[in-house]
């Protein structure tokens with residue numbers, strides 16, 4: 001969540017970003033299009049979601065019957081445990097409830113459950129949510145919430161950005177299905193990449209044009225271009241959905257040109273008119289700087305931008321490794337030292353190409369190969 005003018009301290013602390021209803025609807029519809037019964041009979045847990053704020057809870061409560069859910073559980077994090085305590089107030093909804101407790105209201109989390117029509121109005125919706133205070137603060141890592149995780153079939157939420165690694169690990173250790181929001185760069189994390197490589201997690205359908213808009217109590221403090229005064233929302237580009245539930249976009253093959261066609265007709269000046277694709281100096285692979293420039297007829301290993309993942313179909317490609325962080329691929333052919341390169345640290349972390357006889361480091365690359373039919 002960079003490129004803002006929030007002070008670094010505040011930026012690092014702000015975990016309060018609320019997801020738009022239409023973004024949730026669009027994403028969930030992609031899974032339903034692929035399998036209309038994907039949520040039928042399931043218990044869904046939203047472990048970072050106060051329905052007062054969370055459109056996740058609202059969406060699943062409003063669509064409880066249509067999706068055929070068995071149970072919806074939504075838990076919220078105690079006011080006092082939040083990194084930022086400003087910006088949220090006790091709602092009238094809570095104050096007016098018979099179970100309202102002034103101390104618990106700040107110290108404890110809350111649990112909201114939905115299983116059927118409690119209001120007796122003949123339909124199931126947000127008005128049928130029942131709530132009580134949790135014993136603890138609602139930390140997803142607490143035994144209390146772990147128990148709810150174990151009860152659930154699917155975990156769906158936008159978790160705190162600062163705890164994404166821990167949150168995904170918490171889901172994976174319990175072998176649950178999930179649909180969660182995260183930063184695209186999480187692909188490179190050593191805890192996340194192996195899941196992507198082994199097709200145990202993948203990107204979801206995605207935000208409109210890759211832009212995610214969130215509400216946050218501190219919206220106005222973000223820079224122009226991030227904060228939109230008209231909508232009151234902040235915009236982030238690098239945000240995506242991570243999931244292990246199947247959807248149609250994932251099975252759409254990319255239409256590609258051959259090596260020869262790319263070098264002749266590519267719209268990218270980096271490729272058009274060249275004799276060949278660059279070959280890495282330290283990996284046994286070619287550099288493909290744009291996803292739409294992946295050649296259809298190259299049999300070897302190709303280094304592609306991590307944003308390729310948004311177009312990745314496991315029937316068309318296999319992922320062999322990544323040139324960032326840990327070299328898990330075993331495809332690296334060379335290690336630089338101070339003797340042969342002054343920027344050896346940078347070069348060893350990534351793939352390197354020679355430009356005008358000087359070695360330069362590329363951005364993080366996924367190492368992929370066409371799948372043999």
Ligand SMILES: C[S@@+](CC[C@H](N)C(=O)[O-])C[C@H]1O[C@@H](n2cnc3c(N)ncnc32)[C@H](O)[C@@H]1O
Pocket residue numbers: 015016017018019047048049050053054055056076077082083138139140141157158159160161163
């Ligand atoms: C990015 S916000 C998203 C809120 C909501 N899921 C949505 O999408 O609108 C993450 C929320 O998780 C809460 N949170 C932070 N740390 C938490 C923890 N350890 N356990 C549970 N919730 C936490 C934050 O206070 C914040 O409200």
